[in-house]
Amino acid sequence: xxxxxxxxxxxxxxxxxxxxxxxxxxxxxxxxxxxxxxxxxxxxxxxxxxxxxxxxxxxxxxxxxxxxxxxxxxxxxxxxxxxxxxxxxxxxxxxxxxxxxxxxxxxxxxxxxxxxxxxxxxxxxxxxxxxxxxxxxxxxxxxxxxxxxxxxxxxxxxxxxxxxxxxxxxxxxxxxxxxxxxxxxxxxxxxxxxxxxxxxxxxxxxxxxxxxxxxxxxxxxxxxxxxxxxxxxxxxxxxxxxxxxxxxxxxxxxxxxxxxxxxxxxxxxxxxxxxxxxxxxxxxxxxxxxxxxxxxxxxxxxxxxxxxxxxxxxxxxxxxxxxxxxxxxxxxxxxxxxxxxxxxxxxxxxxxxxxxxxxxxxxxxxxxxxxxxxxxxxxxxxxxxxxxxxxxxxxxxxxxxxxxxxxxxxxxxxxxxxxxxxxxxxxxxxxxxxxxxxxxxxxxxxxxxxxxxxxxxxxxxxxxxxxxxxxxxxxxxxxxxxxxxxxxxxxxxxxxxxxxxxxxxxxxxxxxxxxxxxxxxxxxxxxxxxxxxxxxxxxxxxxxxxxxxxxxxxxxxxxxxxxxxxxxxxxxxxxxxxxxxxxxxxxxxxxxxxxxxxxxxxxxxxxxxxxxxxxxxxxxxxxxx
Numbered sequence: 001x002x003x004x005x006x007x008x009x010x011x012x013x014x015x016x017x018x019x020x021x022x023x024x025x026x027x028x029x030x031x032x033x034x035x036x037x038x039x040x041x042x043x044x045x046x047x048x049x050x051x052x053x054x055x056x057x058x059x060x061x062x063x064x065x066x067x068x069x070x071x072x073x074x075x076x077x078x079x080x081x082x083x084x085x086x087x088x089x090x091x092x093x094x095x096x097x098x099x100x101x102x103x104x105x106x107x108x109x110x111x112x113x114x115x116x117x118x119x120x121x122x123x124x125x126x127x128x129x130x131x132x133x134x135x136x137x138x139x140x141x142x143x144x145x146x147x148x149x150x151x152x153x154x155x156x157x158x159x160x161x162x163x164x165x166x167x168x169x170x171x172x173x174x175x176x177x178x179x180x181x182x183x184x185x186x187x188x189x190x191x192x193x194x195x196x197x198x199x200x201x202x203x204x205x206x207x208x209x210x211x212x213x214x215x216x217x218x219x220x221x222x223x224x225x226x227x228x229x230x231x232x233x234x235x236x237x238x239x240x241x242x243x244x245x246x247x248x249x250x251x252x253x254x255x256x257x258x259x260x261x262x263x264x265x266x267x268x269x270x271x272x273x274x275x276x277x278x279x280x281x282x283x284x285x286x287x288x289x290x291x292x293x294x295x296x297x298x299x300x301x302x303x304x305x306x307x308x309x310x311x312x313x314x315x316x317x318x319x320x321x322x323x324x325x326x327x328x329x330x331x332x333x334x335x336x337x338x339x340x341x342x343x344x345x346x347x348x349x350x351x352x353x354x355x356x357x358x359x360x361x362x363x364x365x366x367x368x369x370x371x372x373x374x375x376x377x378x379x380x381x382x383x384x385x386x387x388x389x390x391x392x393x394x395x396x397x398x399x400x401x402x403x404x405x406x407x408x409x410x411x412x413x414x415x416x417x418x419x420x421x422x423x424x425x426x427x428x429x430x431x432x433x434x435x436x437x438x439x440x441x442x443x444x445x446x447x448x449x450x451x452x453x454x455x456x457x458x459x460x461x462x463x464x465x466x467x468x469x470x471x472x473x474x475x476x477x478x479x480x481x482x483x484x485x486x487x488x489x490x491x492x493x494x495x496x497x498x499x500x501x502x503x504x505x506x507x508x509x510x511x512x513x514x515x516x517x518x519x520x521x522x523x524x525x526x527x528x529x530x531x532x533x534x535x536x537x538x539x540x541x542x543x544x545x546x547x548x549x550x551x552x553x554x555x556x557x558x559x560x561x562x563x564x565x566x567x568x569x570x571x572x573x574x575x576x577x578x579x580x581x582x583x584x585x586x587x588x589x590x591x592x593x594x595x596x597x598x599x600x601x602x603x604x605x606x607x608x609x610x611x612x613x614x615x616x617x618x619x620x621x622x623x624x625x
Contacts, residue, residue: 002029004067004172004200005050010059012045019045022059023226025219027172032194032201034211036236037221038422039438039466043204044074046221047176050202063172070170074177074204074437074464076161078149085145087160088137091168099130106569107145134572136166139189140182141347143576155181155347166193175203179210180463183347184489184517206467208233208492308454310337311372312483313358318367320350320357321508322590324602325582327353329508331367335483342494343487344517345504348582351487352382354504355457358485375483378453382460382487385444389433393423396432397446404450421446422469438464445473455483462490491517506582564619567612574609578602 005027012019019042027033037043048054050061051071063069078087085107089100098120105114121127137143140159149157158181165173173194179187187210194201194214205211211218212233220227220240227243229236312335320327327350335341343351356362358369359377387396397414404412412420418428421442435443441464448456456477462470474496477484488494494501494517501520503511513520581602584590590598 002064003027004029004031004064005202006060006062007050008060008062010046010049010061011057012042012049012054013057018224020221020226021224023221025226025228027200027202029171029200030198031217032199032215033203034215034218034233035202035204035221036211036218036467038468039442039464040436041221041466043221044176044436047071047174047202047204051174067172068168068170069172069174070165070168072161072165072173072175072178074180075154076157078157078160080148080150082149083145084142084147084149084152084160087149088142088145088163088167089133090164093168095124095126095129096133096167098124099126099133102126102130103145106566107573133167134569136163136193138572138576140186141576141579143573143580145573159186162190172200173202175201175205177204177206177464179205179207179489181347182489184344184491185346187489187491206462206465206470207490208467208470306376306452306454307374308337308376308482309372309374312337312339312375312455313369313371315358316368316370318357318369319365320353320362321365323598326508328357328364328510331508331510338481338483340477340484340498340500341486342498342501342517343485343504344494344501344520346506348579348584349504349506351504352459355379355459355485355487359457375455376451376453378448378451378456380445380448380456380458380461382463384441385447387432387440387443389431391432392428393430393432393435393443394418394428396443397450400447401450405452417450418446438466438469441465442469445469453482456480456485458484458486458488460488461486462488462493491521560619564616567616567619571609571612571616574605574612578605578609581605 003026007026008024010023011021035043035046045054049056051069078090082090085100085103089096089103091097098117102114102117102121105117121130140163142156142159142163149160152160162178162182165175178190182190187207191210191213201215203211203215216230216232218229218231218233218236220229220236227240229239231239314335315331315333318328318331321329343354345351353362357364359379360369361379394415397418400414402414404414404417415425415428419425423439423443432440432443445461445465461473465473470490470493474493477486477497484497486494486497498516500515501513501517503513503520505511513523515523581598584598
């Protein structure tokens with residue numbers, strides 16, 4: 001296989017913080033590689049160095065000549081003033097630029113320009129490419145092409161950036177957390193997209209199913225060094241544990257030798273003989289090696305949860321809507337002791353609003369929640385906690401508790417508690433603004449759990465957390481004596497933690513499925529397959545086909561054909577715009593005036609959609625076979 005990238009002897013540090021040292025690796029054409037490391041170890045920094053956005057301290061990076069690279073940043077940014085369409089179609093590809101001009105003319109109603117572009121679209125055979133782009137935008141729920149990028153949320157901007165890198169169809173794709181802000185259907189669609197063809201891929205992700213199904217090789221940054229594994233995620237887990245066990249055995253040998261040499265050093269007189277100097281030099285080298293190879297302690301989540309009584313809380317005839325968008329409708333539920341509930345559904349179906357209603361941050365339109373007296377909520381918001389960036393890490397926790405009850409008669413100081421979460425003493429003195437995004441999330445997790453809750457409501461807790469943290473969090477949630485409600489797009493996480501799922505289908509339709517996410521998905525696919533088979537059987541019915549053929553007697557004029565083509569493009573856009581408005585109306589973040597404005601807007605869209613659909617049916621009935 002031809003080489004796409006070769007990295008030799010790369011080193012990067014920020015002040016006294018050494019991220020990685022003298023690492024080397026190569027990526028060949030067609031390889032799909034996942035990059036794994038704990039938060040703060042330099043994953044995002046490495047990707048930025050590879051794409052020229054950061055400069056290494058030393059080392060060499062060589063790409064194959066004429067290779068086309070696309071990079072999805074963890075937190076993408078675009079120049080203010082760009083529209084969503086312009087951001088999606090930012091590319092040097094001539095066909096992509098042509099399609100962008102065509103879509104702009106179509107949305108602006110510029111008939112003359114549109115007619116001129118039709119000829120060029122035919123010449124470059126851009127129609128198939130355009131349909132491919134429309135599929136990408138549709139699957140990522142990107143509908144408002146004229147909206148300015150500065151008006152988008154972080155999640156919307158990430159999806160726009162993802163669409164941009166996919167549309168360019170590069171030779172080499174570099175992705176930093178591509179599944180963040182994607183719902184489950186989007187994530188599974190992206191899996192299929194990235195698994196096709198001979199695309200070369202380097203990716204950082206915390207989604208282990210996604211990693212397992214897309215990548216066939218893994219590289220890991222650990223203790224400033226890089227390790228390669230020729231296999232999927234499960235193979236990586238096995239081999240990584242073998243490597244750690246071997247390193248720990250070697251470390252024990254070093255420690256025994258170090259203690260022996262330390263005793264010898266203490267016994268030596270101040271005026272050491274020249275012949276002992278070699279042994280003294282060896283001692284200092286050994287001391288450096290022991291310090292460098294010291295194994296860091298894993299996160300240990302053994303917090304004692306406070307007592308929770310038999311009565312948790314009960315939802316009685318709860319209703320909630322935003323305009324015409326229903327979140328819940330006549331919802332009734334009795335929560336059991338130690339229940340582990342997952343919440344799944346597409347973006348905009350009301351999952352976050354539902355959790356906020358449970359903990360009292362959002363009021364129901366009708367109905368009640370009866371909460372038990374012993375219930376103590378711990379809420380982890382997908383928006384994160386707004387820390388004071390100028391505070392030190394230790395101060396954030398000390399402001400909540402100086403001493404924490406660890407259970408079993410053990411009490412920990414705030415500093416000791418933080419060390420269990422991979423914040424060593426020197427890291428605790430860092431200011432919050434010096435932390436990586438994942439480290440801030442880990443600190444936020446600390447701030448939730450140390451309050452000793454017995455009912456945890458977690459809204460997208462897996463975003464930006466490293467895989468090590470997720471593994472330990474899963475073990476804690478599965479074993480803790482507390483109620484847990486978790487909304488997450490991380491399928492592996494959901495499978496490990498929950499015992500049943502609430503499925504939000506939209507418009508207040510909520511179904512309770514007695515199993516984990518994978519079991520739900522298998523059942524859903526079985527039902528869809530059965531329905532598809534039934535539909536195919538109906539379509540193959542001769543009498544039905546004859547009836548359909550009878551509708552295609554008349555022929556369309558040239559102008560009617562063009563009108564039909566335009567309608568076939570406009571109707572999906574209107575449907576996507578309707579879906580986007582529904583998402584905004586159900587977000588729970590709009591003011592009263594904004595709600596009224598959006599409700600009027602969606603009414604106009606629905607009326608226009610009905611009108612165009614009727615006209616499309618008329619023209620379709622006149623179309624040729």
